[in-house]
Amino acid sequence: MLRKLQSLLLLLTCAVSVARAQGEKKTALVKGHVVNQATQAPASEAPVSIPYLKMLTTTDGDGNFVMSQVPYGTHDLVVGGNSSKPDTVRISVTGDVVELGTLSLVPNDAATSQQSINIPTIALEESDVSGDEDGGKTQNVSGLLTASRDPFLNAAAFIFGPYRFQPRGYDRNSQNVLINGAPMNDVETGDAYWSQWGGLNDVFRSRSNTYGLQPSEYAFGGPNGTVAFDATAANQRKQTRITFSAANRNYRNRLMVTQSSGLMSSGWAYSVSLSKRWANEGYIDGTFYDGYSYYAAVSKRIKENHTVSLTAFGAPTRRGKSAPATQEAYDLGGSNFYNPNWGYLNGEKRNAKVANSHQPVFLLNYEYALSSKTRWNTTFGYQFGKNANSTLDWYNAADPRPDYYKNLPSYYIYGTNPPDPAMAEAVRNNLISNPNLFQVDWDNLYQQNLANKEEIPNADGSGSGVFGRRSLYVIGNDVDEVKKFVFNTNLERVISEHTTLYAGVSAIRQRTESYRELEDLMGGDYYLNLNQFSERDNEGSIAAAQYDLDHPNRIIKEGDKYNYDYINHFTKAWLWAQGTFTFNKVDLFLAGNFGVNSFDREGLYRNGVFPEKSFGKSMMQNFTIYGLKGGVTYKLSGRHYLFLNGGIMQDAPTVENTFVSPRTRNTTVDNPTEQKTYTAEGGYLMKAPKLNIRVVGYLTDIKDAVEKKRYYREGTANTFVNYMMEGVDMRFIGTELAADVKISPEFSVSAVAAIGQAFYTNNPRAAAYGDNFLDTNGLGGLLLKEQPYMKNYYVASGPQSAYTAGINYRSKHYWYASVNFNFFDRNYVDVAPNRRTAESVDGKVEGSPEWHKLVDQEKLPSVFTIDLFGGKSFLLSKFSRKIPRNTFLYINAGISNLLDKKDIITGGFEQLRASEVGRLDLFPTKYFYGYGRNFFVNVSLKF
């Protein structure tokens, strides 16, 4: 299909040069000829559409098509669809007749690219909202990467993605995600949560991707581009599709049903999609999956140039999570997929950490083509719902986590004085011979609750007591409850054959209430809203132990809020404008945005540790956001392109990086400030019939970032600590290489490499804020300020060297297969900054083994893997006249990590707890492991 693209571009260049002299016209006639790629025969009745314009035609018996009244500008033209694999090509309409020449079609084969195989299984899965409290992100692949026709991006998404590869090392909030024009990035974190439309793959197929600094038609874009979905009913192809999938990843089964009417002659279109994904146990022990998704949309086109669409979707999903662990725990647990989160309860596996989210989205769109040259698109959006993550909570009770460090053999070596190797050995043997001891002991926790009958004097501050079973252990949910309004309006106008201008306004108002909710009393009758850590640290102070001084000793029942409760109010609004300029040899663009991002924190609890700083509204935090980017593409010829883009951007910090501990107080970091990004990219692209080459380099500097680490600090102060690094500077530099060679009509080989460096470029200042000590000095719990030496440490951003080489075979008989050989290297663990301070290395001889142990950054082992993909499609109507025409059956399958390597470390982080007392061996690095051999199979029926 790349061949098609390049031939098309070639043709377009010609068309443009022909059309140039003809001056401005309102609309153009676009002509083309479609052939079957395998047979080179003309393809009849093939749909050709420009989804953005809602224009559709079909080829005639000779494979020709004509599309009239196509406005000037750049458009995505989709060839094929119903009975063929849809293929998107970008066309530039700058003359009154645009001759596209011959386009080829891969017939009857709608699902044989890696893109369409993998979207269902990878790209739209969960992306964990944030790490667990111990700092880790879970196994799930970020939705950052999306399918693309570009071989580099394809590899990045589907080959590299599962190994925590991050394009250019950027964070996940570096890409803008839009649905029907509405910005979907969370205003609080900047991340887009793809799980909110997980399972709706059929109706979220249509998307426009830009990578890096490329201009988008829909938004200014993030440092890593834009993904714009068009999920309106009018844009869905007419079809009924039933898909069943089997896999052994985070779910094992999936069923999807989609029915779309397409745009009917009445001007109406509707589309409905439902899906269910489930697993009693995913690849990792104790991880269940229970996800539903729904989608319903209608569109009405009025008088050819008005379209109103209403779209609603949601994906209520519950799933059990896994957790990172130390290598010692993995070894004791018997595999690198040991999961400490679960244990047997009543003979079944119960997971203590369950993610449960449902945040439905409603979008109302109005598209108006004022003229053939001017389009106006306006969207109102509303989203609400909860995102909850459960965790075991306990009060004055033994730590229930099975891999708690005192339960491990190493505790008897590194945690006791003198070391007791015999005891360590006994503990090890006991755990190995009784694996259930190394999982959550639910029954014990329940029995403790059931037996703990206690009278609470002055319960609820009422003066009267309450008697009953006081739970020592409970399940609590950390809940974010969102109400969000989004407004977006975009205007696009073709000024001339060379110039198109875009402008838009976006605004978001969001209210997020965050609190902990008691989900399960686990056999007890009540729980108390008390802070065991501050009770321990401030002995004798009854007040300090109160999470809510205004409701002391409050009795908590299931469904009640406790521990913390606060609201963030956000207002974010911005303008953007962009001009694209197309000439014979040179393309230019310039884009800018400007706006504000303001938020505050409103505490609903008067916390006993911070009575003066916790309740009520904080100061409004106001930030200016802006961006400016531009670029030039020089077309050496139709086959060779050089491009250079650059940009500067400024973004607000997140709530978490502004408030040192939003759960407890209004205290902010010293100097809340915007994060700045300075970025440039450039490269060479070659698009020849049998050879595609991409050579790109990039350099991005980020200044004034904030990084937060949270950990339990021991020593002179035992407390949870928020370790805030301010003024963090980072550099991302590297190269992206891709080559695709067609050896024969059936065989092609490709090679892709992403080699980068992501590292810190300065020594930021750091401050540690304790959460459990009375705020006696009025500094909001500030414990210490120190200077971590971070310069030249790598930013933990997945493998910084990733390579793949693939062989693809595409048969004329509607099947294909490919094999990829992959290599990952230079993946570094996330360093603990408090280990790199003058205090920490004090007394250690520089260069000595213990010094190295303290300050060296661990490079994770390199990894070699093999992946296989294959698929075949059947036109069922061929077999029986009773089967409706154009009924297709598609089968796709893939095997990742064919060699079944089970020792692939995809990431890790140093525990900050170790650094305070130099007990590195007691609190060693925790790791994430990638799956061993894993597979998916899709069977899809379309008619």
Add this chain to the structure above:
Amino acid sequence: MKAFRLLLALLVAGACFTMYSCVKKDFETPPDMSGYDPKLPVSMSIAELKTRFTGPAASKIDSDWTIAGTVISSDKSGNIYQNLYLEDNTGGIMLLLAPSDLYGRYPVGRKIYVKLKDLYYGYYGKFDQVGYGSTMSNIPADMVDKYVVPANVGNPVPMTHFDGLSQLKAVNPDMLGRLIHIDNVEVVAADTGKTYAVDPNIASATNINLEDCDGNKIVLRSSGYADFRGVKVPKGKGSITAIYTCYNSTPQLYIRDVDDIKFDSLRCGAISGTVLFNENFGSAISGDVSANGWTNFTQAGTQKWKHGNGGTAANKPYAQVTAFNSGQPSVISWLISPAINLAGSSNPYLIFKNANGYDKGATLKVYVSTNFSGDPATATWTQLNPILAPSTTTGYSDFVSSGNISLAGYTGNVYIAFKYEGGTTGNLTTTWEIDDVNVISN
């Protein structure tokens, strides 16, 4: 066709959402086992177990022995940590366990069985305990269930009652490891300003001395990690519930939490009411007692009552008299108070402290008179009946309180006399000491 599509889609969609109750959602609460007693066969009582070992080295328990008992300790406050005490009606024993917050699984009153095989029986400071390995370590968290089997909760907690410390001030082997309840004790005066324990960065545990009204003492030991360590010890007198342990020859008490101490009565010898007369014999430590209107009269011999501060453990000066080293066959020495006016008083009483040393039979008698006028021989004396310190033949006794000696019925002026009778005849050379003479009106 269209209808067919729709129907099929709906059918599959319906199936999709109903065909599996695929993933379980809720878990039931397991049955409450807090009333269940597995009734394991018990091999022996705790007292018997203790007789099987002599120490001092730790011994491995090779036999398949099981003991049972009721939990008497709680680590909720953090005062007791990684120790679990259980007691049957014969004795108590301490287990060494690694987990913290044992009170959740083993609350006070829970019956537990301990399967002793492969554990070790040993001693720390001559205090018996059961632990893991020859080093007497704590049983690791994940192994505790192998040895300790919880049974039903809510059993009556065994407790032995004492009044005062006389049976406890020296190590009482029968009581070791058991929960005891002691009436009539208080914190010694020197410790009453203190908190239970100092900061753990200074000392991991702190001793507070308790005494009964007879001056018998015992150590209350509290951990710096106890959540009540910053609480001030109570000043009054009352009862304490504690676990009785020892460190070598020193008995030690451990409370579970501060509500194990109920010192809410008046201290030993404390005064309630109006003080009509008070004499603490000042700060002089030598010389004859003469001030404040006291009459220091020798009826026989020349041994006057003198100031002193040696002898007894307490360093506070007092009045004393002795025939020792006097060379006088008969020593009769009076110490007579000035007039004490009882007019308008209600149920007045006398209370004082006394002690003796190297008792050889000399006596101390206490009298009251209404008509003393300088010569005891011409006055009318009524003998009173105070509690006197136990006879101490070697060294000196502690000061004991006389108890409240009623002077009801007396009005007007009275005189209190302390009369010593001894002498070298018969070698009656006991030393008697008195202090803190008070007359109180209720």
